[in-house]
Amino acid sequence: MSEASDPEQTRRRRDSDPDRKGPSAWDSGLRLLGVRARSRQEMRDRLTRKGFEPEVVDEVMARLEQHKLLDDEEFASEWVRSRHLNSGKGRVALRHELRTKGVDESIISEALADIDPDDEREIASGLVARKLTPSVVDRIGDDRAERDKAMRRLVGMLVRRGYSQSLAFEVVGEALSALRSG
Numbered sequence: 361m362s363e364a365s366d367p368e369q370t371r372r373r374r375d376s377d378p379d380r381k382g383p384s385a386w387d388s389g390l391r392l393l394g395v396r397a398r399s400r401q402e403m404r405d406r407l408t409r410k411g412f413e414p415e416v417v418d419e420v421m422a423r424l425e426q427h428k429l430l431d432d433e434e435f436a437s438e439w440v441r442s443r444h445l446n447s448g449k450g451r452v453a454l455r456h457e458l459r460t461k462g463v464d465e466s467i468i469s470e471a472l473a474d475i476d477p478d479d480e481r482e483i484a485s486g487l488v489a490r491k492l493t494p495s496v497v498d499r500i501g502d503d504r505a506e507r508d509k510a511m512r513r514l515v516g517m518l519v520r521r522g523y524s525q526s527l528a529f530e531v532v533g534e535a536l537s538a539l540r541s542g
Contacts, residue, residue, distance in 0.1 A: 397435045
């Protein structure tokens with residue numbers, strides 16, 4: 361079989377420019393996936409930024425999909441599970457992160473639907489409890505101004521982590537009320 365008729369040889373030639381230093385586009389794609397799962401758009405962007413030609417990127421994307429190494433549904437589901445449980449991120453932050461990774465809105469909604477509202481509340485409560493150290497609790501005491509300041513800071517912390525403002529106010533209000541009655 362001649363080199364011109366061998367599709368694998370053609371792929372190898374296109375995948376690695378002889379003037380190019382470093383790994384081929386295929387190797388780069390596999391290395392990126394070795395670090396963590398990637399969305400389709402994220403992979404395409406990373407390979408393009410590495411300077412690979414659009415045709416080569418398209419071919420590598422097709423090969424990765426053929427080998428079932430790219431799956432936005434699985435990626436979004438795992439991203440949500442991991443970032444919610446391990447990093448304490450709320451729905452708003454997770455939606456934003458997945459959007460920036462180029463995941464389709466319907467896939468994002470499906471992945472976020474897996475978050476149990478009770479689990480989300482529990483994680484938010486745990487984040488607040490960690491911030492309410494004994495020194496903070498002593499400072500708050502019965503001082504209305506200190507209580508209001510703690511409320512603003514704790515709600516702000518939760519909102520920055522991607523929890524809805526209403527959930528943040530509920531969780532922080534419950535925690536501060538428990539301090540007052542405890």
